[in-house]
Amino acid sequence: MNRRSQSARVATIVGAAMGAILLSACGGADSTSAASGKAPAGLLEAGQLSVCTDPEYPPMEYLENGDTANPTGFDSDGARALGKLWDVKVVFQNTSFDGLIPALNGKRCDITWSALYVSPERQRVADGIPFMTTGPGLIVRSGDESIRSADDLSGKTVAVQGGGSNELTLKGLSDRFVAAGKPGITIQPYPKTAETVAAVTNGKADALIETDVAVVDMVDKSGGKLVAKPGIFPTETQFGVFTRKGSELTQPVTTGIKQLISDGTLPDLAKKYGLDPSRLVSP
Amino acid sequence: MSTPVLQAVDLHRRYGDTEVLKGVDFSVARGEVKALLGPSGSGKSTILRLMALLEHPDGGEILLNGKQVGVSTSSNGSTRRLPERHLAVQRRDIGMVFQRFNLFAHLDVLRNVTLALTEVAGMSKKDAVSSAEAMLERVGMSDRLQHYPSELSGGQQQRVAIARALVTNPSVMLFDEPTSALDPELVGEVLEVMEGLADAGMTMVVVTHETRFARRVADEVMLFDGGVMVEQAPPNQFFDDPRHDRTRQFLSHLRGVGN
């Protein structure tokens, strides 16, 4: 092949590649699949349910034996149950905690099912389908009796996973203290929950705040070093499955969850992972 | 005859497997000017470096004003090389001028000369500046005090280097091929300064290829070759009627190059 036609060939390939990249960047808006069989319309890829998750949160989602493609836990198994209901394959997209909603809206997955509270902020940008009541829980070091109520948190250092509703709860509480002339709460935000546990164990924080389901798991694994303080925060929020705002999937997911609760699938899973089945609530 | 200012006794120096100095004896008395000639590799620059205490000899002694330098002598007579910080003190009495000038690039002309005064002699800044200015006047560089070395010609840099070495009032000045790196046109100004120093009675040892300068200014000329001193004689005898064939051979080569 002579040099001129060879460079022309290269130019065409490069041009086509760039065109494809550009097209895929602006396109993809309405390219979800149609309904087929038991699966609803609106899946990004036909025959597949992709689920965004942050698998570092036992007992809701975590990795067993380091198998990053197959997380375990209540949420992960719940997603698999939904996939089975629709007769589609389930694929998990791991992302960091604060990337769960952005990934959903960035169309990297069909749903986000990863122990997220249904909060007003999240409802503004996505559809939340609640399935379980929950609330924040507090963990302190064993033998530390200085915190018995929410007011005792004034002047304390509390570790929290950054960027979530629990941090907002702490901030709100701290602001109320300051307004009342009391010392506020020193908030230590960490990217991962494991780091909040370390902070309390090694004494850099007095307490940590987490959802009550995770609190049980953390205390269990702490070998007696940590203890949960019940009743500090009211059980006022709900865990939800999230879909894109106004997505075609919102209704099918809602129906699906309703069914999985009524036919006993989710209650069985709850028992399997040490959660209280009576907390399940039909959306 | 008073003690020589600088004396080398049976100097040996080896670099790896090569023996560069094979037992050299040398001395220079007060006010004397000695010129060292010889092919490259003959060891003449090494002698200067050893006498300036910049390197240690592998054998032999160096005496400054009669006292052995570069080593410390214990009570039982054994000697040990002095550590660097003690050597530094002994070096203050010896001035050295290098072929490549080695002016301090980050300092202007004035501060190049005052550095030794303030850091070594402990002079106040004011005194140091006036001493330096006087010395720079002597070498004809008073109009470039704020210039930096990179802005000077080779001849100017070497004259500043001479002033820098002179300013601490050393007993002896050592010159290591001071004009070899200069354009021919600039050689003259440096030789002029050196001649002025000799006339003023400075004790000098000069390694050089400038035979006319050596003939005019030196009290004695020496030829080095292969690590030994081949010939040592007053200039007229050295240049016109040398005793050794090697000297004759060397001189004929110099003459052939138009020197």
Next chain:
Amino acid sequence: MDFEWDMFTAALTSSAFVHGAMLSVGLAVCAMVLASIVGFGVALLRIASNRVATAVGGAYVWFFRAIPTLLVLLLIWNAGPQLLPALRDDWFTPFLAALIGFSVVEAAYMAEILRSALLSVDDGQHLAARALGLAPHKVLFKVVLPQAIKVAIPPSGNELIAMLKYTSLASVISLRELLTTAQSQVSVTFRYAEYYSAALVYYLVIVSALMAVQQVVERRYRWISAGRVGQVSGLKVGTAVPV
């Protein structure tokens, strides 16, 4: 275009962003200062004639270039208080822990930069200084080091600017600097463009300021015209100012 300008300007001027930016800059600058000092010491060890010294210096550079900065931060913050109970007290803040971590790691890189800068100074400078009778520490500080610093400025400027970005690693020990401030705002409001753009503006401004400072410093060291270091010797013969 769906960009809320009010939110953007509010973010730009918010105290959270200013505070985060000051943390990033403060941490980067202080860490670089400490790293340069420690790194200088390590560099001297590496070029020493004493074999024990070179071994120690070499071991430091090897160890702290091998271990990831993230790991160092986690070790200092989490393992530290386990081993030294004194570190459990409040004075051992995330900022202090991050400062120690970054300084200690960056010192290994600065040691190499400074070592190459020291070696780049022409041998003749060293020789002439010694010949004048300057004590060894004065040879280093009055003659060799100033010339080495000039060579070290551009790569050090690089390191400082890179360090400014690395400070975001300290989020793993709960330090909320500039980038994490933006991230936390985003995760609450889900408005990405506005907050990330505000962070971007801050980084641009800070780095521009650092580059301007570097230029000023380099100008002060221009006692040799660019690229002439080490050429003071003979090579300039007859080319410069006529006598």
